[in-house]
Amino acid sequence: xxxxxxxxxxxxxxxxxxxxxxxxxxxxxxxxxxxxxxxxxxxxxxxxxxxxxxxxxxxxxxxxxxxxxxxxxxxxxxxxxxxxxxxxxxxxxxxxxxxxxxxxxxxxxxxxxxxxxxxxxxxxxxxxxxxxxxxxxxxxxxxxxxxxxxxxxxxxxxxxxxxxxxxxxxxxxxxxxxxxxxxxxxxxxxxxxxxxxxxxxxxxxxxxxxxxxxxxxxxxxxxxxxxxxxxxxxxxxxxxxxxxxxxxxxxxxxxxxxxxxxxxxxxxxxxxxxxxxxxxxxxxxxxx
DNA sequence: CGATTAACCTGGAAGC
DNA sequence: TGCTTCCAGGTTAATC
Numbered sequence: 059x060x061x062x063x064x065x066x067x068x069x070x071x072x073x074x075x076x077x078x079x080x081x082x083x084x085x086x087x088x089x090x091x092x093x094x095x096x097x098x099x100x101x102x103x104x105x106x107x108x109x110x111x112x113x114x115x116x117x118x119x120x121x122x123x124x125x126x127x128x129x130x131x132x133x134x135x136x137x138x139x140x141x142x143x144x145x146x147x148x149x150x151x152x153x154x155x156x157x158x159x160x161x162x163x164x165x166x167x168x169x170x171x172x173x174x175x176x177x178x179x180x181x182x183x184x185x186x187x188x189x190x191x192x193x194x195x196x197x198x199x200x201x202x203x204x205x206x207x208x209x210x211x212x213x214x215x216x217x218x219x220x221x222x223x224x225x226x227x228x229x230x231x232x233x234x235x236x237x238x239x240x241x242x243x244x245x246x247x248x249x250x251x252x253x254x255x256x257x258x259x260x261x262x263x264x265x266x267x268x269x270x271x272x273x274x275x276x277x278x279x280x281x282x283x284x285x286x287x288x289x290x291x292x293x294x295x296x297x298x299x300x301x302x303x304x305x306x307x308x309x310x311x312x313x314x315x316x317x318x319x320x321x322x323x324x325x326x327x328x329x330x331x332x333x334x335x336x337x338x339x340x341x342x343x344x345x346x
Numbered sequence: 347c348g349a350t351t352a353a354c355c356t357g358g359a360a361g362c
Numbered sequence: 363t364g365c366t367t368c369c370a371g372g373t374t375a376a377t378c
Contacts, residue, residue, distance in 0.1 A: 061371060092354070092373080116372075134372055135356075163356085184355045186372060229349060238373085245371055294371065295358080335351070337369085 060132045062210070062243030063286035063307065065116050068138060071300025072178065073111045075140050076120060079172030080107045087165050092133060092188040102126060102191055103168075115206055115242030119197070127194045129202055133186025140300050141177040158302070159183070207241045210279050211287075215241070217276035224272065227264040231275075233334045234264035241279060246336045247292060247314045252279045254313045259345045260338045285310065313339040 060068065084100035096102075107123035120128040139158045159181040166180040166189070180187070192200045207223060208215040223240045224231070234240050235249040244252070253260050255278035258271060267275055286292060291305035294315075299305065308315075312322055317330035321341040331338050 064371075131372085133355095134370070160357095182355095183357065184370090184372095186355070188373095227348080233349080236372090247371060292371080334349095336372095 060116060060136070060291070061245035061248050062113075062116060062283055063248070063289075064291035064305065065118060065132065065243075066113055066287050067291040067299045067305060068132070069111055069113045069118055072118075072138055072140070075172065075176050075178065075300075076108050076111050076170065078108065079170040079176070081105060082169035082171050082175070083167075084169070085167040087167075091165060091182060091185045093190075095189060096191045099189070099191060103128065108170075114203060114209065115238055116245070117202060121194060125194055126191050127197055129190040129192060129200075130180075131187050131189075131202075133182060133184060133188070135184040136180065136182040136187035138300050139179050139181065139302070141179060143174065143176075205239050207237075207239050210241050210243055210283055215276070215280070217273040220276045220279075221268050221272035224264045224267050229264055230260060230333060231258060231262050231264045231267050232260035232338055235279075236334055236336070243283070244279065247311070248279075248282055248286065250314045250339050251282045251312060254340060254345060255282055257345050259342070260333060260340050262346075313341065315339065 081103040084103045086095055086100060089095060102124065103122075106126070108120050109123055110119075110121040112119040112121065116131060118130040118132075120130070122128060137159055158179070160183065163181045163183045164179050165182055165185070168178040170176050170178060190202065192202075197203060208219055220241065224234055227234050231253065232249060235244050235252070236246065250260070252275065256271070256275040258267060258275060286305075286307040289305055289307035289310065290299060290303065292308040292311075293304040293306070294308055313328050316328045317339055318327050320326065321328055321344055324341065324343045326341055326343040328339055329342050
């Protein structure tokens with residue numbers, strides 16, 4: 059489900075409930091998601107205060123008072139919902155999202171004590187998501203973040219850095235941008251959209267995206283991600299923010315999911331092909 | 347070393 | 363209506 063803008067939308071939805079709250083009961087309804095939960099997961103969270111809720115690429119990071127960091131990845135179908143007034147009696151759960159998902163896929167329930175008690179429910183039908191606990195000191199070097207590329211909406215992401223990361227790569231630019239070592243947080247949708255905005259063919263060799271093309275691409279990656287974050291992400295199929303609200307950036311797609319429809323710039327039909335096992339959408343007239 | 351593919355899972359949509 | 367096939371926002375282990 060989620061690329062950077064969707065994960066950021068989730069982060070913003072969870073932050074008011076999670077920041078400065080304390081973990082109470084942690085309920086695991088199975089022993090694994092994509093990977094097993096780490097040893098003693100529930101015990102290590104219990105009693106911990108959440109000092110920050112951050113995002114790195116497509117990962118959510120809860121910094122804990124215990125010196126550890128709770129790492130959460132939503133995979134393809136993960137979602138969080140918040141249940142306020144948990145434990146306040148029957149029928150009192152007045153903010154359960156209407157997009158809560160099938161309860162049979164509710165795999166984790168965090169009970170949090172902050173201003174009142176809330177339950178944070180993690181639902182994930184496909185179970186491609188996962189959670190991990192890592193010492194805060196080891197965050198950068200841990201297996202999830204070692205080698206991860208720059209944060210595209212951060213201050214240190216530059217065209218020169220993008221160009222350097224694409225140099226000596228023979229794969230198509232589409233594949234290179236899906237690789238989280240090039241830039242963090244891009245997925246299939248926003249790679250297609252950024253390449254369209256930058257007028258670069260997804261089939262072009264990554265290494266040939268340099269100079270003015272790299273500058274254009276750098277600029278458009280930032281612009282499409284900013285626009286999508288501002289729109290609350292894209293709601294395809296089932297993405298919903300924590301409060302059940304839907305993003306609306308899907309209405310602004312220029313190419314993604316528009317195979318055969320006319321390019322809004324030149325009128326030529328949008329083409330669709332498969333790269334790296336994923337659908338690519340692009341305009342062969344506008345994108346070179 | 348880098349590039350490509352299959353695999354992990356379930357559910358919804360499309361095709362017959 | 364029911365069965366089958368394909369496809370989906372991500373990552374990673376295995377293979378070339």
